[in-house]
Amino acid sequence: MISTEQLYETLQKRFGFSQFRPGQLEALQALMAGQNTLAVLPTGAGKTLIYELYGAVTQQLVLIVSPLISLMQDQVTTLNVKGEKRATALTSMMSYDERTWVLRHLSAYRFVFVSPEMLSQDQVLNAFQLAQVGLLVVDEAHCISTWGPDFRPEYLLLGQIRHQLNDPLTLMATATATKHVRGDIKEKLQLPHATEIVLPVDRQNIFLDVERFEAQVDKDERLVELIATLKKPGVIYFSSKKKANEMAELLGTKTTCRVAAYHADLDPETRFKVQQQFMQDRLDVICATSAFGMGIDKNNVRFVIHYHVPSDIESYWQEIGRAGRDGQQSVAILLYQSGDEQIAQFLSEATVPQANEISYYFQQNEPQVAGDEKANLIWFYKQHHYREEQVQTSFEKRREQRIIALRKMMGYVRTPECKRQYIQTYFDQTQDEAVSTHCCSSDEPDFQLAELGLLAPADDGDLQERRQATQINWQSILAQLFNAQSEQSDVI
Amino acid sequence: MDAKQLITFLSPKAPRRLRVIENILVGKRTVSTLYWGMRYHQLPWLGYEKKLSRQAMDQAVHELKTQGLVNVAETNAQLTVEGAKAQQQVIQNSYQPENLNIRLVIDIDTFWVRLLLATQVVSEQAYQNGQYYPLQAPWAVKQWIKQWFRHFHDADLKTTFYDFWQSFFTQLPDQQAMFMSQLLVGHERPGETLGQVAQGLSISETEARVMATDLTCQLAKTISQTQTACLNTLLAGLKRPLVSTSAQLTLNSFMAGESLETISHNRSLKLSTVREHLLEAAILLPKEQFAFQRILTPELVGQMSRRLDDTPIDDWQFKQVEDLPVEFWQFRLLEILRSKQTDDQHGTTL
Numbered sequence: 005m006i007s008t009e010q011l012y013e014t015l016q017k018r019f020g021f022s023q024f025r026p027g028q029l030e031a032l033q034a035l036m037a038g039q040n041t042l043a044v045l046p047t048g049a050g051k052t053l054i055y056e057l058y059g060a061v062t063q064q065l066v067l068i069v070s071p072l073i074s075l076m077q078d079q080v081t082t083l084n085v086k087g088e089k090r091a092t093a094l095t096s097m098m099s100y101d102e103r104t105w106v107l108r109h110l111s112a113y114r115f116v117f118v119s120p121e122m123l124s125q126d127q128v129l130n131a132f133q134l135a136q137v138g139l140l141v142v143d144e145a146h147c148i149s150t151w152g153p154d155f156r157p158e159y160l161l162l163g164q165i166r167h168q169l170n171d172p173l174t175l176m177a178t179a180t181a182t183k184h185v186r187g188d189i190k191e192k193l194q195l196p197h198a199t200e201i202v203l204p205v206d207r208q209n210i211f212l213d214v215e216r217f218e219a220q221v222d223k224d225e226r227l228v229e230l231i232a233t234l235k236k237p238g239v240i241y242f243s244s245k246k247k248a249n250e251m252a253e254l255l256g257t258k259t260t261c262r263v264a265a266y267h268a269d270l271d272p273e274t275r276f277k278v279q280q281q282f283m284q285d286r287l288d289v290i291c292a293t294s295a296f297g298m299g300i301d302k303n304n305v306r307f308v309i310h311y312h313v314p315s316d317i318e319s320y321w322q323e324i325g326r327a328g329r330d331g332q333q334s335v336a337i338l339l340y341q342s343g344d345e346q347i348a349q350f351l352s353e354a355t356v357p358q359a360n361e362i363s364y365y366f367q368q369n370e371p372q373v374a375g376d377e378k379a380n381l382i383w384f385y386k387q388h389h390y391r392e393e394q395v396q397t398s399f400e401k402r403r404e405q406r407i408i409a410l411r412k413m414m415g416y417v418r419t420p421e422c423k424r425q426y427i428q429t430y431f432d433q434t435q436d437e438a439v440s441t442h443c444c445s446s447d448e449p450d451f452q453l454a455e456l457g458l459l460a461p462a463d464d465g466d467l468q469e470r471r472q473a474t475q476i477n478w479q480s481i482l483a484q485l486f487n488a489q490s491e492q493s494d495v496i
Numbered sequence: 497m498d499a500k501q502l503i504t505f506l507s508p509k510a511p512r513r514l515r516v517i518e519n520i521l522v523g524k525r526t527v528s529t530l531y532w533g534m535r536y537h538q539l540p541w542l543g544y545e546k547k548l549s550r551q552a553m554d555q556a557v558h559e560l561k562t563q564g565l566v567n568v569a570e571t572n573a574q575l576t577v578e579g580a581k582a583q584q585q586v587i588q589n590s591y592q593p594e595n596l597n598i599r600l601v602i603d604i605d606t607f608w609v610r611l612l613l614a615t616q617v618v619s620e621q622a623y624q625n626g627q628y629y630p631l632q633a634p635w636a637v638k639q640w641i642k643q644w645f646r647h648f649h650d651a652d653l654k655t656t657f658y659d660f661w662q663s664f665f666t667q668l669p670d671q672q673a674m675f676m677s678q679l680l681v682g683h684e685r686p687g688e689t690l691g692q693v694a695q696g697l698s699i700s701e702t703e704a705r706v707m708a709t710d711l712t713c714q715l716a717k718t719i720s721q722t723q724t725a726c727l728n729t730l731l732a733g734l735k736r737p738l739v740s741t742s743a744q745l746t747l748n749s750f751m752a753g754e755s756l757e758t759i760s761h762n763r764s765l766k767l768s769t770v771r772e773h774l775l776e777a778a779i780l781l782p783k784e785q786f787a788f789q790r791i792l793t794p795e796l797v798g799q800m801s802r803r804l805d806d807t808p809i810d811d812w813q814f815k816q817v818e819d820l821p822v823e824f825w826q827f828r829l830l831e832i833l834r835s836k837q838t839d840d841q842h843g844t845t846l
Contacts, residue, residue, distance in 0.1 A: 077632060085627050098635045256695075264689070272632040273612070273689075280629060280686030478665050478677035485615070485682040486658040487622040 006036050006061055014061050019086075025050045027203045031175070032057060035139070040174045040198040042145070042186060046205055047179040047325030052079065055141045055175055056088070059114050064138020067172075068117045069162065071147050073097060074268075074275070074295065076117040082301070083115060093117040094128065107131035120158040123165055137172040142193065145176035149188035150318055157384050163194040174198070179325060180205060180318045183432040205321065205431045209328045210336050211456055212423040212444035214416075217341040223311075227251070227339060230309065232259045234335075235458045236288035238307035241323055243351055245269050245293055247311065252291040261288040268295040294319065303330040306458060310338045313345055315352035316409035317416060317430050333442070333456050340417050345410060352406045356399055357381065366392045422446050497521065497545060497552050498702045499559040500586055503566075505538055508580035510810050511572035512536055518553050521545040525740060527775045531828065534779050534835060535810060540596035544709070590703050595713035600780075602720075603734040608712045609633045610730050611719075612681055613641045615657060619682025622654040631681055648726040656726055664718060668711075671697065675704075676711050739777045746773035751787060771825045778829060783836040791829055796822060800830055809834055 011032055015021050024032075027045045031054045034041045045051050059066040070076045076093035083091040090113045092106055110116065110131055122128055142148070148159045166174060176189055176198065190198050217223040227240070242248040245267040252265035264278045264287050281287040283302055290296060308327045314320040320338075328334030357365070357378045365382035385395050412430060419426050423444035428434065442448065442456055453459050483489060505517045516532040523543025533539045557573060560566040565579035575583055598604065613631045620628050630638070661680075665673035675697060681687035688696075694704035719727050737744055749759045756774075760767045778786045803816045814827050 081629055085629060087627070095635075102635050102639075264692070272634075273609070274691070276629075276632040277681070277687050277689045280681075283629075284684070284686055286686065478670075478673045479662075481677040481680065481685070482658060482661050482665070485619040485622070485661075485680060485685060486654050487619075487683070488654075488658050 034199045040195045042176040044202040051177045066139045067137045068141040070143045091115040110135040140172045140174045142176045145178040149185040213337045235306045240309040243312040248291040263289045265291045266296040267293040313348045315348045499556045502556040508575040511574040514571045530779045591707045593710035598713040616681045618653045618657045623683045743773035743776045747777040
């Protein structure tokens with residue numbers, strides 16, 4: 005049995021920290037005692053450290069089930085940058101040969117990231133059965149409950165897969181989970197007795213603001229005004245890639261800020277550049293879709309603005325959690341225009357097949373068209389021997405759930421009461437005794453960004469300067485790249 | 497694809513088939529597409545925009561039409577007088593690629609990712625920094641660069657890369673050198689996106705993409721000619737066949753003197769497929785590499801020429817010669833031969 009002293013020692017030696025953040029040590033101690041653990045720690049609390057340290061101390065293979073390829077790649081890169089070379093992600097971006105190579109050399113790795121779809125393939129599962137998984141991590145575990153059955157139903161197989169892997173010790177990690185969702189995660193993974201470590205979800209340094217508009221022009225105008233005046237950097241979330249692109253362009257012309265769009269359509273080179281520019285403070289604002297964020301570890305984000313209403317509180321809380329990780333005052337602003345909930349409702353229900361679609365696809369054989377998601381979804385259930393009535397009932401229930409989730413989200417938008425309290429009640433948590441000085445726009449309808457210290461410095465001329473500073477010549481770019489003396493390195 | 501790019505693919509002299517232009521960009525290698533692509537001098541663009549949608553294409557056509565720059569009849573478009581002027585303007589004022597045909601024989605996309613990642617790795621090495629975020633690249637490319645770096649680790653990569661980029665940029669117009677240098681990634685330089693560089697130059701992203709692709713082709717050409725191992729290794733394994741593999745096998749047998757019937761029998765291919773293979777090869781290869789005279793006897797050429805020579809090639813009709821002992825594919829082969837004889841811009845070699 006590994007002692008607490010050993011944990012501290014590794015923390016210091018490998019990670020250079022002398023203290024654990026709240027929840028980390030408790031989770032590690034539970035795991036060391038052989039208890040399956042559900043850790044609900046707020047965004048930025050350092051969930052990854054738990055399994056990194058576990059792998060480092062026990063020298064066992066850690067298998068991490070993760071929802072997004074881009075997230076997995078980010079996590080592998082982060083581990084690499086920290087000096088851990090034995091990390092890889094098995095993704096659909098790899099060719100069959102590459103994947104086979106990695107599977108044959110599993111013993112060379114300490115951390116392997118995989119999607120549930122990949123893990124449910126026989127070849128992959130067999131390899132992990134032989135490799136002896138020391139710790140199974142289900143990252144972003146709320147996906148088990150908030151996604152599937154309409155989206156990525158393979159998440160539902162994880163309980164069964166866990167048995168097939170000989171019931172390895174399991175860590176379920178998430179930033180947001182209501183009591184119901186926690187129960188759901190444990191039930192789906194067939195771990196009803198897992199130890200729960202739940203930290204308050206509240207982030208007191210984030211001021212919660214909702215602003216309402218009747219017309220889109222007013223909303224756009226306000227957005228421009230906010231971006232021009234708010235302290236940077238910040239993130240604006242949109243429900244569509246098209247809108248994210250449009251607004252990035254608009255804000256780039258109407259303000260002096262350096263703005264870029266970020267979404268799933270970007271090619272990997274552009275995605276890397278935008279992400280790194282943002283990390284290195286060379287961009288002030290990112291216009292993003294939900295593809296941006298999971299895995300982005302930037303401490304000084306001062307604001308998160310939502311241009312559209314998210315479809316549930318979990319997503320909203322997760323996204324605004326990217327603000328103020330450094331503990332400094334930050335703000336979350338939701339710009340709501342009457343009728344926005346219809347977009348959210350459409351998006352939220354679009355993936356759930358209708359009754360007649362279910363019947364239709366149930367009569368069909370294996371889907372012929374690769375991209376037909378609904379056909380693939382129903383095919384999944386057929387293959388796993390579900391009956392049509394079961395699927396009908398389950399999707400009917402799903403649709404109701406989605407409607408309720410959106411209704412709760414709209415409750416947040418509309419409540420004249422304290423927004424923070426609304427969130428805490430939603431997550432079944434009680435108000436902390438230490439209440440934020442500045443809480444939300446319900447409590448302080450006339451709040452001023454200046455009072456929060458969130459206005460950009462009046463003389464933001466340095467933005468212009470920084471912009472010009474990038475206008476250098478190719479000679480100096482080369483000199484900088486290769487650490488050489490340039491003959492002409494002065495700024496034009 | 498945008499309207500400005502489409503206009504450069506059209507002609508004021510004769511209507512052009514919009515579906516051919518689209519199929520070339522998407523990369524469909526049917527004989528008919530290749531033939532007309534050759535006639536339109538558009539072959540270097542084969543597969544340039546694999547994800548081009550019909551919607552984007554229609555949008556560009558619609559834009560030119562509403563501006564009165566093209567006349568469209570069914571799916572053929574011809575530039576109006578105004579259109580021809582606009583085309584001249586576009587050609588004079590926007591970047592015109594010269595090296596795109598290299599795309600057909602080298603996997604340019606992979607080459608660019610390798611070069612960009614290699615440059616980043618060398619840049620970080622120049623600062624003795626081992627902890628950084630490497631460019632997002634396909635797994636295979638990352639593995640490849642890891643091995644490359646292990647192999648050339650001690651080869652003073654810093655100086656080689658600095659000198660290489662320096663000399664490459666020196667021979668470019670300053671604006672192009674600036675453009676490309678801004679795309680590079682390295683130590684404390686995340687690099688600029690294509691969109692950002694385009695904005696800086698006040699050009700469209702479509703034009704910036706053409707420029708980046710063309711310059712990458714030029715880079716590949718330069719690197720293929722250097723003797724420096726750490727550089728020209730970057731092209732290893734990226735050559736691709738100009739003619740599809742199956743067509744190449746047919747061509748080899750044909751050039752070795754086998755009859756079409758024998759090839760058809762030995763390779764279990766329909767005779768029509770064998771003919772298509774030969775047409776593909778004839779279109780794509782320089783004319784010296786294809787034995788035209790084996791199919792087009794001097795006598796046959798003479799007979800056809802008497803009927804056709806007064807007509808511009810694009811107006812040739814098979815019915816002008818169909819009473820002769822000639823089949824359509826032979827007629828097409830003569831069209832290919834004449835195109836190559838009267839115009840040396842066809843054929844792609846590196």
